[in-house]
Amino acid sequence: MDQYLGQVVMAIGFILAILGLYGLLSQKNMIKMILGFSIFTTGVNIIMVAIGYVKGGTAPILDAEGNAVAKFVDPVPQALVLTSIVIGLGVTAMMLAYVMKLYQDKKSLNINDYKDLKW
Amino acid sequence: MVGPIYIIALALGLAFFLGFFGKSAKTLSVYLMLAGLAAMTCISGTWLSAFIDGSVSTQEIYTAGFKPPYSINLRMGLEEAAFTFIINLIGLLGGTYLFQTLKKAGNAAMSVFIILIMSLNVIVMTRDLFNLFVFVEIGSIATAGLILLDKESKALQAGLKYMIATGVISGLLLIGIIFAYSFVGNLNIDAIIGANLAGTTAGMVAAFLIVVVLVLELKPFPANGWGLDVYEAANPGVGALVSAAIGTASLFVLHKVLPMAGESFYPYIVAVGVITFVGSNLVGTQQKNANRLLGYSSIGQLGLVVAVIGLEPVLGTSFKFIAFALIINHVLAKAGLFWISGIIRKANISEWSVLRTKPALLISFLIFIFALIGFPPFPSFFGKYQLIMNLISSDNIGTAAFILIGSFAEGIYMFRWVGDALKNEVAEDATESLDCGKLNKVLPVLLMAVAVVAAGYLSIPFVDGAYSTYFIPLAFIMFIGLIDSFLPAVVKNVVSIAGMAYFTYVMYPIIEGDLMRSIFFGIFMIGGILTLIPGFAKKGKREGFYPAALLMYAGLATIITADNTFGFFFGWELMTAGSYFLIIRGKRSKAHAYSYMLFSVAGAYLILFGFGFAYQAIGSSLLEGLGEIKLLPTLAYTALAIGFMTKTASLGLHIWLPGAHGEAESDVSPMVSAVLLKAGVFGLMLLFLNMGDNGETILYVLGWVGAFTALMGNLSATFQEDAKRMLAYSSIGQLGYILFAISMMTTLGWLAGFTYVLNHFMFKSILFMVVGGIVVATGTHDLYRMGGLIKKMPLAFIAVMVAMITMAGLPPLSGFAGKWLFYNAVILKGWYIQGVIVFFAGTIAFMYAYKMLHSIFFGQLKDNHRNLKELSPAILIPAYILIAGIMYFSVFPQDVLQPINELLVSLNLGDTLTWAADGNATTVLSNWNGNAVMIIIVTTFALVLLYTMLITGKTKKLEQFNIAYSAERPFRPETTHYSHNMFAGLNKAIGFLVAPGITSFWNNVSTMVMDFAGMVRRIYSGNGQVYAGQIIVYIIVFYFIALGK
């Protein structure tokens, strides 16, 4: 299992991203679309974490004396994913706020009802 | 100097600081925000000026105290300085513009605003891929926030669509970035570029994802519905930011990151850009909503720059100039237009006529539109010229053609808009919605207008063949424009005539010794002064007239004096713009000016296209290149010929002329008819002299076109009831003769051509001046409403009669000289059938000459014309000066034709004419002597006249009402008029020849384009989910085309 841990996590990431994308593009309910988007970003984040995986590696934290005790996984993707999570959070929060406002306006969550602008 | 990092620190510190105020101190907050933006502008501005001085070199800014790639680094070089300066300046002016809106929205909105500008700075400066991603996201979120400034439902919808779209693409960007990191082990952009990421399949996919997302940030057609909605729904002040600032930053990022995908990827970016430019502009032709239209235009312009970015390897050293000229032009013009839109507050472009109540804004509006279409003297003109030259030089002919097509499509909607603004009725309550009381809204617009002109001037050193002297007449015109609204027309007329006279004096030495140019220069400049004189008869201020007229004449002079294709094209476009503004002044000229402009712009692009081949041939812009074209010469020469023929209004390209000339103001018609059309003739002559053997077929075809143009023009003229339209059609016919004559490419043919050119200039000036004056005096265009004016206006009658005799080619006047040369030429050339057609057309010319002369001056004087007086001396004096010219040319034709003959002999055209000392001209067929003909005819005429006067001494004069009427009045009185439908029989017989088939052909073309655009734009269904799906489709299609091997 350890041998393929990286690939498994990576596969999960891709599957989630694709599924999220499917949800975003197929659901008419805007809340569900946002859920799809969340799943999509989660998938992407998992891919990021998986990229930094090194077989047999542990968290990149040194011991109290400041010595490396074991093989580390890459700290960079771990740092990047933190940023990515926060961005995803900000975007999701904004989308939800938009949907709330739109709902107040037309009392509908169906994306097809919001086509006032076109052509 | 202040480090660029302080731009970030300052903006963020300020944004956070505004949070202290909560909901209070809003005014102070706006001022603080503006101060912050001003400081940011200053920082990047000082860097920019230091880079221009050369006093600093490119700086790398390391953060965290570690060198890259271990930490994030920023770069400040010339390009970064320029781009951040533009962005910050737009931010500062945009913030100023939005002062009231931001104040109302509160401190949070101000924080968002300043953070948006800051993020764009970082996007430009950063050299770290992930950092780029973070700040792109900041930019997107801040934009999504600013879209809501107006808190309307539409803005909300647009904002959500925007968020969904950017959310999807940023996720994909992240996948690309993280894999790029995994392959290269680095996030530094330079390191990734150096590592040949695209070398492996997976690496290429990663690079593809990164690049395609950055392309998608630029809203490529057709996956851009979400972007269009933002432009339409957001506050125009935000639209300006999205288009000008964000668009600029995104372009820079694409340029920065594109090398990751490797050389082989560039052509696809070119395709993306060109498709966007053409597609967006085509679909825009159906759009009537001002902000959405600006959105289409923005996306199109950004697409053009995307194409240029993809062309970097092709364009070489010109790349930076071309890209920057197009960007700065887009930024200044588009920001200005969006801001005007926010002041006008009219969604439908047809209501923009309200602009006319604010002249400064109207002029700015015109400057922006003409800058966007690429007219001189704006930077896009320089950029586009150099772009087309380089493209054709590097054998990218298709790309050049598509770019010109896209530019034309943009012209379709932009000039419709200009027409609406200039001509539509201003509704009474229209000014109520105007929001121009605030200086902070108007000032940024005016600044942009000044800046775009200045940017044009600064472009001069970068283009081969551009001289700063081209701007001298423009400066004079600007001066006239400044005094335009203060002084009466009389004063401006004197100043304009003096200016033109001085300009002629200064410019003449440049062309002295070149006979062909001297003749045309004489027509343009002397003609210009003479046609300005009738303006003394006009009252009031005539705002806009003098700048337009001088613009046209400056253009004409530049065409003649230019020694290179750039100068020629510069003059050509100035002339087009000036004449457009003259033509559109007519009361019912909106549609005619529009079609004139469309034909002119299309023609100009064909000329530019043809010039590209000349540039390719000799590697420089000199006109000599026209004779050296080796690459696709037939295509190049055909393009040039058609381009010039749009101005000579040859058959098929003539439909704009009758309306444009017929409906123009009385003193504009002679300018655009007698003078302007000769520009096309000059172009054709220049072309024919350079075509060599490659032009045989073209000349043959043009000969036929000329013959049919002559026939169609004259025939149509006979069927006109409108006096000025009759003259307009007659111009088409006359230009047909000229085209036919010079297409023969023999000495005699060209002599005939020159004779026609000079004659047409003189008699058509006279006719349009005098008939135009009569139309104003009688208050009608219709010939059957005139009559009997010979007693009221004897001097006008004589002028028209002399002009008519010249036009009809009757001896003894110079028209006959033209005919005589012409028939000799035709016979020697052997173009018999064409010659017969032209001969037939010449006969028809008698008919309308007679109809006009009779209808206006003979017959019954109309009741309401009983108090008319002779025309103003302002009209008669130039007319009689021209009559003197005709007389001189008729009596002493050798003075003019002999030097031309020598010139033509030196050009080896064959079929020559020999002159004897007594003025006797001989060809191998016959001989002719102008002096003798004149003496004989005048003597005969005098004898007949004398005899007639003797025998008529005793007759009783018949008064007008000594005629018995029957007791009834016809239902349509004009049907009883002698000249109404005068040539009905002829019409029945051969009228089908002038059936409006050509007009309906062009109508069908335009309907087809519009229908196509209407069909394509249905992809913008308005559904945010569909838009996201389109993005995915775009990526998939792009991938399988570019990488799916």
Place this chain on the structure above:
Amino acid sequence: MDKKFMVALLVAAMAVILFPLFQSFEGGTQLSELGQYYTQNGVSDTGATNLVASVVVTYRGLDTLGEVTILFLAASIISFFLSVSKDDRIENRTVMSVTEILSTASQTLVPIIVLVGAYILVNGHLTPGGGFQGGAIIASGTLLMFLANPNHKLNHTIIHVIESTSGIAFVAIGVIGVLMMDGGFLSNKLFDLGTPGEVISAGAMPLINIFLGLKVGTELSNVLGIFVESQNEK
């Protein structure tokens, strides 16, 4: 064709495009160039034993600043357009009654949650955690409070003051880095790096973590508060 089927086709095509990326992944055999550098020099460069923290706060400090900015933006924008004017507001809206367990638990748990958050952010440079994580935990305390009492009112003034102060402090630390040190924005070496492993070590990192935590905590709480309050609209 059915819309869902089309979408399925689309995402399938997308999966095909992404597949080479997945295929190329070898399951992590060795560290990247950057990762190697950080594991070898991270401690001596920054004095932090948590290498992720040293990357987040120091090496890629500008990203982190951007991240904070994104939260700030989201909070500002949401507060701007979800804010309910006084006239449209219901002061105490009737809500579903909260269970005894939740309200009691919240009283005891919230202080503990805040304390844990504080611990995590203060020790961010030593152990897993840091400003973001700590801030998020603190905000979860706020969430619990809202769950227990939806009519709970956040004190916006205090939130704004903390938020702005910590934001400005973060930027200020960055600027001091440029002014005092080797020209590095957000440089860590404002203070002595100290002995790795001690709480007071790693230069400015603990300080930055604290401001980061405060800012993230208040901003997330703020967003939550706005969402809750926006429900009070008539």
